[in-house]
Amino acid sequence: MLQTFFQALLEVLKWNALSFMLIGIVVGFWVGLLPGIGGATTLALMLPFVYRMAPVQAFAFLLGMHSVVATTGEITSILFGIPGEATTVATILDGHAMAKKGQAGRALGASLTSSLIGAIVGAAALALAIPVVRPLVLTFGSPEFFMLSIVGIAFIASLSGRGPRGMIRGFLAGCLGLLLAAVGQDPQMGIQRYTLSSLYLWNGLNLVPVLVGFFAIPEIIDLAVRGTAIAADAPMGRLSQVREGVFDALRHIWLTIRCSLIGTYIGIIPGVGGGVAQWIAYAHAVQSAKTPAERDGFGKGDVRGVLGPGAAVNSKEGGALIPTIAFGVPGSTAMAILLGGFFVVGLVPGPDMLTKHLDVTMSMVWTIVLANIITVVVSVVFLNRLARLTNIRGGLLIPFLALLTFLGAYTSSNSLNDIVVTLIFGWFGYLMVRYRWPRAPLVLGLVLGDVAERYLWISVARYGSAWLTRPIVVILILLIVGVIGSSIRQQRMLPKVPGVARAT
Amino acid sequence: MRRSPEFLLALAVALLAAWALIETRSWSIQTALYPRVVAAPLLVLALMETFLSLKGEAPAEAAQTMDFTLSTSITPGLAQRRTVSAFAWLVGFLAIVVLLGFSRAIPVFVFAYLKGQGKESWTVSIVLAALAWLVFSLLFVRLLHLPFAEGLLWTLRK
Structure with missing residues (x-):
């Protein structure tokens, strides 16, 4: 196996495979930067190009492209507060806050380093876990997957606000997100729910325009209100800041690795994906704060809020490949498209990929690692130039941010209705920020709603109410109670805040 | 009765949750199960938030969300x-x-x-x-x- 592992490296480094990987990286780099054009869409667009390629070349191209999308998506999130990808929303909370404080270089350095560590952990998990992962996935049935969704929301809701009132708002936002996910045809009977007789809503709310509006528009409005650059009067970032960001990742190496492992595990679970991994990792990063005062720094520019999601989102790719390669069960849309790539090049996922075609599987591990190393090195070269964008005055930047927001929303399904949704959710996001309702639980609820509904119905149909007594479900319920309890206990220890900094 | 923007926001969400629940009356259990499971707690939480906002502004702690804060340097x-x-x-x-x-x-x-x-x-x-x-x-x-x-x-x- 070890020999095949290193042989695969040589295969990937051959000029033709390497060239295809570099082309893939260039495409993925730009796709990641542009909001709205998702990695999955690009994978689908590029799939026809692999017909004439050998398997190693095809996956060097496809995976090279796909594995850097999340990395560069974080650059847009940090610099402009517009999610480059749906999986890089959590990075906005602290990454963009750092950019506003003139620490864009540090945030980018931390984000890129944690992305690289995450990718390496995910790739290592892929190499090591294939023989042992099957029992791990099979221990979880629908009831456990449903409870896992609720645990995720409970985590983020209980951590996103302070005090009982903050917790009420957190859970309220989470439930609202779950309810918004119910818009559209129901998955069991195909009956329309909350569609307001609009054909556009039959397929439910499109996640990309909702997320782009929810996060980008409050930032654009705030930038217009301030009338300054994103980084306001903060001093221009320097290369030393980038280095500091790299050191931040190393200083919090255990947090980065733990978040990478969270991402890998979530990647393995079918149907959950990076949209969830980023928030669970973010919640874990918040939990890692040792004192209540430290915890209050999250959302206002704590570098750990950048490290956690960055690592998780990149490590989940390696995790998601495990069920795809080993069982032919894709864990996400992107993996389903990649599965198409297997058939295009004449491979069948399953046991053959672990025996006869082990070299191709191992070449995927190397592709993820090499693509991320190349992307990080290239990005570091341009980081200072990118960071300087935060010093351009708002008046010049706003029309371009609005343009990116509109194009990001529109290109997700080429409908003008998407822009209307973006504006509606943009306004709602603004109100939430203004009146201090946490947005993270709502987003997680919206992302998880589909999966939660599917697993809830299967659990009820299959086990009746007995699903609530399954051992892992009971453990997960106790975990939720524990999370809420520990959050209340921590909040009791907090010093009283003398006054609220009222929003404008 | 003091109708602060917080109160109106919470009330709007409560009304939305109530409407979402009412809509489920004519649906089969397959279609209605999930919306009921999420809209019922949402209604309770939104009513709690509405009631609490009637009593006045949220305590300072509640404003400490894990999110960005709008600029306060402008009048x-x-x-x-x-x-x-x-x-x-x-x-x-x-x-x-x-x-x-x-x-x-x-x-x-x-x-x-x-x-x-x-x-x-x-x-x-x-x-x-x-x-x-x-x-x-x-x-x-x-x-x-x-x-x-x-x-x-x-x-x-x-």
Whole structure:
């Protein structure tokens, strides 16, 4: 196996495979930067190009492209507060806050380093876990997957606000997100729910325009209100800041690795994906704060809020490949498209990929690692130039941010209705920020709603109410109670805040 | 009774949750199960929040959310005017996209914003508007071949 592992490296480094990987990286780099054009869409667009390629070349191209999308998506999130990808929303909370404080270089350095560590952990998990992962996935049935969704929301809701009132708002936002996910045809009977007789809503709310509006528009409005650059009067970032960001990742190496492992595990679970991994990792990063005062720094520019999601989102790719390669069960849309790539090049996922075609599987591990190393090195070269964008005055930047927001929303399904949704959710996001309702639980609820509904119905149909007594479900319920309890206990220890900094 | 914006926001969510629950009455259990499971706690939480906002402002702790804070360095009146103006520009952008289509709306919006709102010079406004159009045309139209609808005015003329 070890020999095949290193042989695969040589295969990937051959000029033709390497060239295809570099082309893939260039495409993925730009796709990641542009909001709205998702990695999955690009994978689908590029799939026809692999017909004439050998398997190693095809996956060097496809995976090279796909594995850097999340990395560069974080650059847009940090610099402009517009999610480059749906999986890089959590990075906005602290990454963009750092950019506003003139620490864009540090945030980018931390984000890129944690992305690289995450990718390496995910790739290592892929190499090591294939023989042992099957029992791990099979221990979880629908009831456990449903409870896992609720645990995720409970985590983020209980951590996103302070005090009982903050917790009420957190859970309220989470439930609202779950309810918004119910818009559209129901998955069991195909009956329309909350569609307001609009054909556009039959397929439910499109996640990309909702997320782009929810996060980008409050930032654009705030930038217009301030009338300054994103980084306001903060001093221009320097290369030393980038280095500091790299050191931040190393200083919090255990947090980065733990978040990478969270991402890998979530990647393995079918149907959950990076949209969830980023928030669970973010919640874990918040939990890692040792004192209540430290915890209050999250959302206002704590570098750990950048490290956690960055690592998780990149490590989940390696995790998601495990069920795809080993069982032919894709864990996400992107993996389903990649599965198409297997058939295009004449491979069948399953046991053959672990025996006869082990070299191709191992070449995927190397592709993820090499693509991320190349992307990080290239990005570091341009980081200072990118960071300087935060010093351009708002008046010049706003029309371009609005343009990116509109194009990001529109290109997700080429409908003008998407822009209307973006504006509606943009306004709602603004109100939430203004009146201090946490947005993270709502987003997680919206992302998880589909999966939660599917697993809830299967659990009820299959086990009746007995699903609530399954051992892992009971453990997960106790975990939720524990999370809420520990959050209340921590909040009791907090010093009283003398006054609220009222929003404008 | 004090009707603060917080109260109205919570009340709106409570009404939404109540409507979501009422809608489920005519649905089969398969269709209604999930919305009921999430709308019922949402209604309870929203009513709690509504009731608490009636009693006055949220305690300072509740305002410490894990999220960004809007700028406080601007006077409230000016901030409100700028907020309305920024949102109006965005709605205006949507209107001209609908009327003219993306390819024409982009240079028009960028130029109008830079000249009208940003008070930039003619040269900067024209150059940046042209640049925005060029990047859009090369990247989204030529390279990615994304379909962009013609504006309503052009469709009606045909």
